[in-house]
Amino acid sequence: MKHIKNICCIGAGYVGGPTMTVIANKCPEIDVTVVDINARRIADWNSENLNELPVYEPGLPELIKETRGRNLFFSTEVDAAIDKADMVFISVNTPTKTYGKGKGQAADLKYIELCARNIAKVATTDKIVVEKSTLPVRTAQAIKNILDNTGNGVNFEILSNPEFLAEGTAIDDLLNADRVLIGGDETESGQEAKNALSWVYEHWLPKERVLQTNVWSSELSKLVANAFLAQRVSSINSISALCEKTDANVAEVSRAIGFDSRIGPKFLNASVGFGGSCFQKDILNLVYIAKSFGLPEVADYWEQVILMNDYQKRRFAENIITTLYNTVSGKKIAFYGWAFKKDTNDTRESAAIYVADALLEEQAEIVVYDPKVTAERIYADLDYLGTRTSEENRRLLTVVTDPLEAIQNAHAVAVLTEWDEFKSYDWAAIFEAMLKPAFVFDGRRILDSEKMDTLGFKYYKIGES
Numbered sequence: 001m002k003h004i005k006n007i008c009c010i011g012a013g014y015v016g017g018p019t020m021t022v023i024a025n026k027c028p029e030i031d032v033t034v035v036d037i038n039a040r041r042i043a044d045w046n047s048e049n050l051n052e053l054p055v056y057e058p059g060l061p062e063l064i065k066e067t068r069g070r071n072l073f074f075s076t077e078v079d080a081a082i083d084k085a086d087m088v089f090i091s092v093n094t095p096t097k098t099y100g101k102g103k104g105q106a107a108d109l110k111y112i113e114l115c116a117r118n119i120a121k122v123a124t125t126d127k128i129v130v131e132k133s134t135l136p137v138r139t140a141q142a143i144k145n146i147l148d149n150t151g152n153g154v155n156f157e158i159l160s161n162p163e164f165l166a167e168g169t170a171i172d173d174l175l176n177a178d179r180v181l182i183g184g185d186e187t188e189s190g191q192e193a194k195n196a197l198s199w200v201y202e203h204w205l206p207k208e209r210v211l212q213t214n215v216w217s218s219e220l221s222k223l224v225a226n227a228f229l230a231q232r233v234s235s236i237n238s239i240s241a242l243c244e245k246t247d248a249n250v251a252e253v254s255r256a257i258g259f260d261s262r263i264g265p266k267f268l269n270a271s272v273g274f275g276g277s278c279f280q281k282d283i284l285n286l287v288y289i290a291k292s293f294g295l296p297e298v299a300d301y302w303e304q305v306i307l308m309n310d311y312q313k314r315r316f317a318e319n320i321i322t323t324l325y326n327t328v329s330g331k332k333i334a335f336y337g338w339a340f341k342k343d344t345n346d347t348r349e350s351a352a353i354y355v356a357d358a359l360l361e362e363q364a365e366i367v368v369y370d371p372k373v374t375a376e377r378i379y380a381d382l383d384y385l386g387t388r389t390s391e392e393n394r395r396l397l398t399v400v401t402d403p404l405e406a407i408q409n410a411h412a413v414a415v416l417t418e419w420d421e422f423k424s425y426d427w428a429a430i431f432e433a434m435l436k437p438a439f440v441f442d443g444r445r446i447l448d449s450e451k452m453d454t455l456g457f458k459y460y461k462i463g464e465s
């Protein structure tokens, strides 16, 4: 088997950056170059100050320090890196389409196609092209057509190698992956390519955890894994609403069902709703694919996971409004957290955005504190919705860097992200500084009900009456 010596990864984002850092760190004999058309991102990846990396992930700065400049490089020289590589990962974004056929559901593959055309244009030697981005089932065929028809007579082998890392735990997930999935052709050259990629992962993972399948199973499995995970969250969130009506406690229900080894304890935390760049996008994509293949019942089944998530976000915002005597107009509401989960600076599809939008529609004044998210990002998230002008967003919502400043004279605190630091705050001091009655709406179930009641708060915890 020919061993890989040079890897290029197109796309230096939340997946490309951490994934390639781990590969380079564990495979010192392979040169890994991560390229991107976004020059600022590349400059940030090359920053001397490791706090300025574009992606916040525990453990990442240490690995970058050890590996960058040794056999890990970040560059804007896309063409040169592609040509030099014997294996090219495509790790660009595949957002939901916002225009044309499939708008609002299908994955937008324009960045993928641009990559394929670029590889075809500049490649002068044979290459293994690896789909790292999450793609609709049968995309490999389109990539192959582009490569084979516009290429320079070189051979391309296409593999699907979806990524299963979760943000906030990316490094640990990569180092201790439950499994790595590699899909490829069942031809001799396809098998060789699969083995070449398996060899890369076997530098640090046991062989049994590297699963090989055909390309279509691999592409589809990625969408299905995310759909199943999101389905669990929507399932428990639906039950949280029922718990609030019946005096059952959602934590007790989760624990009781999670003890059943067939159900298992993970991914049963009720919350204000799932966010992140992928759950919604990938389920919508699955829904679109099912519809395209004439399977409306399958499409409707999975769409319900998204509808339940929308309901949960709306329910949380409406509960704040009704509890605050049916009006939040002019009332100061402090948001603790804006990221879609703890330990990441990523805010894509964060529930906080939609809860804020609903409250701003009611003329609430929101003050946001998040330990890792910038004001620039928060305003960009709101402006993107297009509900009101950017001036209005800046007038009604402010962003602070001190959690205590956020709650001065506030009517309520809404906990939107489960950052650990929120648990250890001096909640007695927070109570003192707030207007009375002081309300706390815990969308992450991280605070102690008894303690909050004793301190005098009107405390609402999702999934408890």
Ligand SMILES: NC(=O)C1=CN([C@@H]2O[C@H](COP(=O)(O)OP(=O)(O)OC[C@H]3O[C@@H](n4cnc5c(N)ncnc54)[C@H](O)[C@@H]3O)[C@@H](O)[C@H]2O)C=CC1
Pocket: 010, 011, 012, 013, 014, 015, 016, 035, 036, 037, 038, 041, 078, 091, 092, 093, 094, 111, 114, 115, 132, 133, 134, 135, 163, 164, 165, 166, 167, 277, 278
């Ligand atoms: N964010 C996550 O945790 C996970 C994401 N995925 C999938 O991985 C893919 C990438 O996701 P993220 O890393 O989050 O996206 P991202 O948006 O953080 O990064 C994508 C990068 O690709 C670059 N790019 C786009 N077109 C390019 C081109 N033609 N040439 C060079 N660079 C180009 C963009 O400038 C951007 O920096 C998506 O398909 C996503 O569904 C899969 C597993 C986990």
Ligand SMILES: O=C(O)[C@H]1O[C@H](OP(=O)(O)OP(=O)(O)OC[C@H]2O[C@@H](n3ccc(=O)[nH]c3=O)[C@H](O)[C@@H]2O)[C@H](O)[C@@H](O)[C@@H]1O
Pocket: 134, 163, 164, 165, 166, 167, 168, 226, 229, 233, 266, 267, 268, 269, 270, 271, 272, 273, 274, 275, 276, 277, 278, 279, 340, 341
């Ligand atoms: O394809 C992707 O992008 C990735 O999507 C998810 O990872 P991620 O979105 O980073 O984070 P998760 O830990 O899955 O959380 C997603 C959302 O669900 C919420 N969640 C999760 C678990 C839970 O029990 N309750 C709950 O509300 C989180 O707060 C978060 O908003 C998957 O877990 C990864 O395997 C996958 O690779």
